[in-house]
Amino acid sequence: MTRQITRFEGTPEAFTLCLNPLASKTATWTAAQDAILSAAGLSAARATISGWPGYAETPLVPLPALAQSIGVADIHFKDEGSRFGLGSFKALGGAYAVARLLQAQLSETLGRAVEMSEVTGRAHPEIVAGITVCCATDGNHGRSVAWGAQSFGCACVIFIHATVSEARKSAIAAYGAEVRRCAGNYDDSVREAQDTATREGWFVVSDTSYPGYMEVPRDVMQGYELMAAEAIDALDTPPTHIFLQTGVGGMAAAVTAHVVRKFGPDRPTIVLCDPDKSACVLATVQAGAPTAVEGDLDTLMAGLACGEVSALAWEILKDHGDAAIAVTDAQAIAAMKWLAYPQPTDAALVAGESAVAGLAGLAVAMKDPEARAMLGLDATSRVLLFGTEGDTDAALYADLVGASGDAIRQGMR
Numbered sequence: 001m002t003r004q005i006t007r008f009e010g011t012p013e014a015f016t017l018c019l020n021p022l023a024s025k026t027a028t029w030t031a032a033q034d035a036i037l038s039a040a041g042l043s044a045a046r047a048t049i050s051g052w053p054g055y056a057e058t059p060l061v062p063l064p065a066l067a068q069s070i071g072v073a074d075i076h077f078k079d080e081g082s083r084f085g086l087g088s089f090k091a092l093g094g095a096y097a098v099a100r101l102l103q104a105q106l107s108e109t110l111g112r113a114v115e116m117s118e119v120t121g122r123a124h125p126e127i128v129a130g131i132t133v134c135c136a137t138d139g140n141h142g143r144s145v146a147w148g149a150q151s152f153g154c155a156c157v158i159f160i161h162a163t164v165s166e167a168r169k170s171a172i173a174a175y176g177a178e179v180r181r182c183a184g185n186y187d188d189s190v191r192e193a194q195d196t197a198t199r200e201g202w203f204v205v206s207d208t209s210y211p212g213y214m215e216v217p218r219d220v221m222q223g224y225e226l227m228a229a230e231a232i233d234a235l236d237t238p239p240t241h242i243f244l245q246t247g248v249g250g251m252a253a254a255v256t257a258h259v260v261r262k263f264g265p266d267r268p269t270i271v272l273c274d275p276d277k278s279a280c281v282l283a284t285v286q287a288g289a290p291t292a293v294e295g296d297l298d299t300l301m302a303g304l305a306c307g308e309v310s311a312l313a314w315e316i317l318k319d320h321g322d323a324a325i326a327v328t329d330a331q332a333i334a335a336m337k338w339l340a341y342p343q344p345t346d347a348a349l350v351a352g353e354s355a356v357a358g359l360a361g362l363a364v365a366m367k368d369p370e371a372r373a374m375l376g377l378d379a380t381s382r383v384l385l386f387g388t389e390g391d392t393d394a395a396l397y398a399d400l401v402g403a404s405g406d407a408i409r410q411g412m413r
Contacts, residue, residue, distance in 0.1 A: 012330030037257040065343035081390025088389035090140040095148030096223035136189035139168035146177035208248040224254035239384035245357035249313030273361035275299035276326040303354030331360040
């Protein structure tokens, strides 16, 4: 039987926590999972991405005062707001997948194995210019794909759904992409991108997988794993817990894959954190199989407003994702403010609304004795969090936090 608790329904303090009965720390890393994310794949991604202009490891920030106030031994926060100037970890995935796709297409056209350096060095501009990549996005993934397309010389069309902000639309268009707004929610835009690509002969570069579409999302996730490797390599002591915001689950699966391969049965406890208005991972854990969430998915955490879990992500998370928790927009806003206005011993951090579901999940779990016990959390716990975006919608960030991201970064709050 699935073990679950629900608290404070209908209030800003509401949360639901569900243990995953399919997961176990003794579960083996399977051949099917290694075909999705592997040590060899990570090595290839690292070699490519670390050679791009502007590559630098993002900071892993200790937050001792926040840890003490929440009630754990320590918190480390991987701050992705500076990644390649794009404002989020998505730069690691979408652009890398564009490069891999162009490498494959050039190899097919030229009838030989094309080196990645030929893609990144734009050695075949006439051929690449005739290729169009596209995707659906809530904002950050589309920006990464557009940046990759601009960097490597191909055309790009990005599909956004009805509630994506104009600021995020403009940020994508700034990289030279055509941006098309379509009706419905994120999952509707995914389908429209695929239908259009099929009709036009374009190539979809999506961060979610579905039947018949697996190869490119695998490359996206493999790029994301570099973020996890940077974080784990920077820690002197492994974490006991990792709280991960989900969306379709690609980032969470990439981090999970890395720690399972590295630590085996000694891996950290993995907690998957959804917005309560789009909790497709929670619904999937509850059902024990991929389960869609319907409706407009209307959450402030726009980058996580996804109704269907990625098939590739679930292949990993079903065995190694220990629990799922749904949190409210109010809890996410509170977490943004904790980071922006810390106690004096902690650094002030700019984390957007889609970057803090992990922190929100940790905070609500620590307040509830039963939730703490279910997750094995106590005063000795060492928690790793991933701040997956900065103020990618600057106006919304300032409205929610009460100061601009620039003011927070400059200590002028």
